Amino acid sequence: QKEVEQNSGPLSVPEGAIASLNCTYSDRGSQSFFWYRQYSGKSPELIMFIYSNGDKEDGRFTAQLNKASQYVSLLIRDSQPSDSATYLCAVGITGGGNKLTFGTGTQLKVEL
Amino acid sequence: DAMVIQNPRYQVTQFGKPVTLSCSQTLNHNVMYWYQQKSSQAPKLLFHYYDKDFNNEADTPDNFQSRRPNTSFCFLDIRSPGLGDAAMYLCATSREGRGKQPQHFGDGTRLSIL
Numbered sequence: 001q002k003e004v005e006q007n008s009g010p011l012s013v014p015e016g017a018i019a020s021l022n023c024t025y026s027d028r029g030s031q032s033f034f035w036y037r038q039y040s041g042k043s044p045e046l047i048m049f050i051y052s053n054g055d056k057e058d059g060r061f062t063a064q065l066n067k068a069s070q071y072v073s074l075l076i077r078d079s080q081p082s083d084s085a086t087y088l089c090a091v092g093i094t095g096g097g098n099k100l101t102f103g104t105g106t107q108l109k110v111e112l
Numbered sequence: 113d114a115m116v117i118q119n120p121r122y123q124v125t126q127f128g129k130p131v132t133l134s135c136s137q138t139l140n141h142n143v144m145y146w147y148q149q150k151s152s153q154a155p156k157l158l159f160h161y162y163d164k165d166f167n168n169e170a171d172t173p174d175n176f177q178s179r180r181p182n183t184s185f186c187f188l189d190i191r192s193p194g195l196g197d198a199a200m201y202l203c204a205t206s207r208e209g210r211g212k213q214p215q216h217f218g219d220g221t222r223l224s225i226l
Contacts, residue, residue, distance in 0.1 A: 044217050
């Protein structure tokens, strides 16, 4: 079982819709969760991080964490074509020190 | 602006010819990481430094080495690049925080092997 799993997509949403990106993780003791956006050929860019159960909002982005279900999601409201990218979920694994474990990413396409 | 800078952005080398990639940071973070990322794959951690302490991943080939002469700089040396080493190499930094600190990435170096 992979430690961090994401649906590779592509996930296609129309402009203005809500995009919902999901991530599951296997280590129940994980404490920290990060979402990165990566445009094709570019490096990952930090979007949000969340440590506690519940929702965390930042502008059009909302991260949701459910530790009991080992599930973290990223919602993007009012999706724009510029949001088209791959979204990487990263998790701080118990006993991993400073290391993060990355998922393979979900490709999001926002269509006009 | 505080940032992570990687040079060069693009590197072409010949099969078997040693190559060095560099990373510098102005964030004053004490942890620096090197990742390898191939198309449609997750970034793969090669090694990281916590201050001067070097931490190698178990599956990182011996062909890959690293140096961190001071807090600001870190280098990735590939001693004898093979065709399979063509990839994007990403440098990242973070504060120490037992995985609770976000990592900040440079723009990456895309390595091609002829």
